[in-house]
Amino acid sequence: MGGDFGPAVTVPAALQALVSYPQLELLLVGNPAAINPLLVKTDSVLRERLTVIPAESVITSDAKPSQAIRASRGTSMRVALELIKDGRAQACVSAGNTGALMGLAKLVLKPLDGIERPALMVVLPHQKQGKTVVLDLGANVACDGSMLAQFAVMGAVMAEHIVGVNNPRVALLNIGEEETKGLDPIQHAAALLRDVPSINYIGYLEANELLTGKTDVLVCDGFVGNVTLKTMEGVIRVFLSLLKSSGESGRQGWLMQWVKRWMKRRLIRQFGQLNPDQYNGACLIGLRGTVIKSHGAANQRAFTAAIEQAMQAVERQIPERIAARLDAVLPKSD
Amino acid sequence: MGGDFGPAVTVPAALQALVSYPQLELLLVGNPAAINPLLVKTDSVLRERLTVIPAESVITSDAKPSQAIRASRGTSMRVALELIKDGRAQACVSAGNTGALMGLAKLVLKPLDGIERPALMVVLPHQKQGKTVVLDLGANVACDGSMLAQFAVMGAVMAEHIVGVNNPRVALLNIGEEETKGLDPIQHAAALLRDVPSINYIGYLEANELLTGKTDVLVCDGFVGNVTLKTMEGVIRVFLSLLKSSGESGRQGWLMQWVKRWMKRRLIRQFGQLNPDQYNGACLIGLRGTVIKSHGAANQRAFTAAIEQAMQAVERQIPERIAARLDAVLPKSD
Numbered sequence: 001m002g003g004d005f006g007p008a009v010t011v012p013a014a015l016q017a018l019v020s021y022p023q024l025e026l027l028l029v030g031n032p033a034a035i036n037p038l039l040v041k042t043d044s045v046l047r048e049r050l051t052v053i054p055a056e057s058v059i060t061s062d063a064k065p066s067q068a069i070r071a072s073r074g075t076s077m078r079v080a081l082e083l084i085k086d087g088r089a090q091a092c093v094s095a096g097n098t099g100a101l102m103g104l105a106k107l108v109l110k111p112l113d114g115i116e117r118p119a120l121m122v123v124l125p126h127q128k129q130g131k132t133v134v135l136d137l138g139a140n141v142a143c144d145g146s147m148l149a150q151f152a153v154m155g156a157v158m159a160e161h162i163v164g165v166n167n168p169r170v171a172l173l174n175i176g177e178e179e180t181k182g183l184d185p186i187q188h189a190a191a192l193l194r195d196v197p198s199i200n201y202i203g204y205l206e207a208n209e210l211l212t213g214k215t216d217v218l219v220c221d222g223f224v225g226n227v228t229l230k231t232m233e234g235v236i237r238v239f240l241s242l243l244k245s246s247g248e249s250g251r252q253g254w255l256m257q258w259v260k261r262w263m264k265r266r267l268i269r270q271f272g273q274l275n276p277d278q279y280n281g282a283c284l285i286g287l288r289g290t291v292i293k294s295h296g297a298a299n300q301r302a303f304t305a306a307i308e309q310a311m312q313a314v315e316r317q318i319p320e321r322i323a324a325r326l327d328a329v330l331p332k333s334d
Numbered sequence: 335m336g337g338d339f340g341p342a343v344t345v346p347a348a349l350q351a352l353v354s355y356p357q358l359e360l361l362l363v364g365n366p367a368a369i370n371p372l373l374v375k376t377d378s379v380l381r382e383r384l385t386v387i388p389a390e391s392v393i394t395s396d397a398k399p400s401q402a403i404r405a406s407r408g409t410s411m412r413v414a415l416e417l418i419k420d421g422r423a424q425a426c427v428s429a430g431n432t433g434a435l436m437g438l439a440k441l442v443l444k445p446l447d448g449i450e451r452p453a454l455m456v457v458l459p460h461q462k463q464g465k466t467v468v469l470d471l472g473a474n475v476a477c478d479g480s481m482l483a484q485f486a487v488m489g490a491v492m493a494e495h496i497v498g499v500n501n502p503r504v505a506l507l508n509i510g511e512e513e514t515k516g517l518d519p520i521q522h523a524a525a526l527l528r529d530v531p532s533i534n535y536i537g538y539l540e541a542n543e544l545l546t547g548k549t550d551v552l553v554c555d556g557f558v559g560n561v562t563l564k565t566m567e568g569v570i571r572v573f574l575s576l577l578k579s580s581g582e583s584g585r586q587g588w589l590m591q592w593v594k595r596w597m598k599r600r601l602i603r604q605f606g607q608l609n610p611d612q613y614n615g616a617c618l619i620g621l622r623g624t625v626i627k628s629h630g631a632a633n634q635r636a637f638t639a640a641i642e643q644a645m646q647a648v649e650r651q652i653p654e655r656i657a658a659r660l661d662a663v664l665p666k667s668d
Contacts, residue, residue: 127575183557231544231561
């Protein structure tokens with residue numbers, strides 16, 4: 001029900017995912033009156049792998065998370081999360097209210113043993129054709145050193161099993177590379193990580209290295225992560241809009257016009273790799289279950305990408321692997 | 335003496351500035367053996383507005399700021415700052431060690447009355463052809479609410495007198511626009527700013543608005559500001575390098591090749607507005623004197639831009655105006 005477009009995007013995306021992945025089964029949670037009309041023309045074989053779960057109400061995207069959570073009984077978001085808790089689903093994908101989703105997921109699904117707080121994580125493409133796991137992106141505005149170290153371990157598991165990197169490099173985001181730089185929690189996390197031989201901790205990295213591929217995992221608190229990701233998105237949007245509008249005035253012959261249009265399309269496609277619309281789906285990790293947050297503005301293709309992320313996380317047993325890894329490497333902090 | 339290129343860049347930049355601004359006088363502080371050879375061919379009229387002030391040693395760019403400051407007596411950086419203190423200069427421009435410059439400037443020049451801590455500020459071009467004042471960029475990694483409110487007042491003075499905006503809009507950088515969002519210092523600063531009628535406080539803005547022109551002043555703590563600016567720089571560099579390398583393979587006729595090169599040059603120029611090399615010079619404000627920090631990698635043109643910024647700040651009496659404004663609007667915090 002969530003996101004800027006609701007079922008008009010999520011239902012076609014669900015159908016597209018069912019076509020692409022024959023082993024997939026989907027539960028669509030929400031208002032049947034809004035969902036069912038979009039399923040009328042669905043192939044009957046496909047329809048068998050799809051169940052509509054009615055939910056009375058919806059948490060709106062502008063609701064205040066704390067209030068929304070208190071009044072969440074019967075909402076599509078809560079019902080979807082409870083399906084995981086009850087073992088009827090392995091993952092939940094939502095384009096709804098981010099704060100409410102994070103809060104409710106923690107409440108309903110509970111963190112894994114050894115995890116104080118779940119974190120929001122994204123996989124960003126970088127300049128060298130690889131990918132960097134970045135977390136936390138806003139689940140926790142303030143973090144202490146042991147939380148950051150836990151994020152690092154979770155990030156390393158994701159880089160290994162989702163991105164497919166052996167012995168992934170793990171860095172802490174900081175404002176300089178020297179050991180004495182930055183805030184206390186970061187320095188504390190660095191000290192913890194240096195003592196964990198199974199984590200390939202490479203030190204601090206500055207924010208200008210976000211897309212250069214110098215690390216496989218980049219760890220920061222949720223405030224800084226949110227600001228970093230949004231700065232990146234904002235700059236990319238400005239670039240794409242400059243690119244689209246560039247050279248629109250000017251009088252040239254048809255050949256020149258055509259060549260320019262062709263080149264612009266090429267460049268937009270190339271830069272589009274870095275466009276936030278293309279790598280949709282932030283993963284809320286550290287919980288007993290998989291929760292994927294889609295961009296609210298996601299289109300059908302982007303929402304399908306979020307469903308694919310959920311499948312990957314389930315198939316690769318991310319929650320279980322995170323729990324096992326944490327147990328092995330980090331002392332419990334009480 | 336500072337920066338990646340030392341006098342090879344700073345001396346020609348100084349000469350260029352002298353040519354452009356007949357009222358300007360410059361003191362070049364450093365090793366005469368390195369500076370004088372670059373002045374041999376200088377026009378004698380120009381040479382009269384230029385004095386070489388010998389300094390025994392240099393703070394290297396990789397020196398640890400705290401150690402460098404302790405051993406700073408006689409260094410070019412310290413001598414330059416002391417020239418302001420002694421009334422022999424109105425401003426200091428340096429491409430040297432940022433941490434050492436900020437620390438030494440505070441030590442030698444002292445903060446203005448009502449300022450707890452100076453802040454590092456930059457003027458960024460935005461999408462709507464205007465400019466946004468952003469601070470703090472790293473002078474203070476942790477800030478309380480009253481410091482952020484002081485930064486807001488300083489930023490408003492800069493927007494008014496340097497950018498030329500009447501009644502500039504002032505926003506706090508946060509991870510959401512709702513009042514309850516973000517960290518305590520930000521909420522505290524918001525409460526302080528709402529009570530200051532002479533500041534046009536417009537609320538919180540998210541980092542994706544950095545370049546959209548929604549505000550004239552954007553305030554954050556030094557850690558977040560540093561991460562934001564470096565994220566922006568990193569993304570822009572990746573874009574420019576993608577742009578430069580785009581379509582370099584491929585076999586096309588000479589006409590196509592030529593059109594592509596022409597378009598790339600155009601785009602690079604257009605995006606270049608946002609290139610960090612073009613708006614060189616961060617201003618350390620809140621001190622009894624003007625201090626401009628140039629990028630270490632600045633070329634001659636960029637270093638000249640930093641000298642121009644120093645001139646503007648002096649001509650428009652920025653330190654005096656900041657002091658007056660602060661006195662009028664903010665209660666002293668002890």
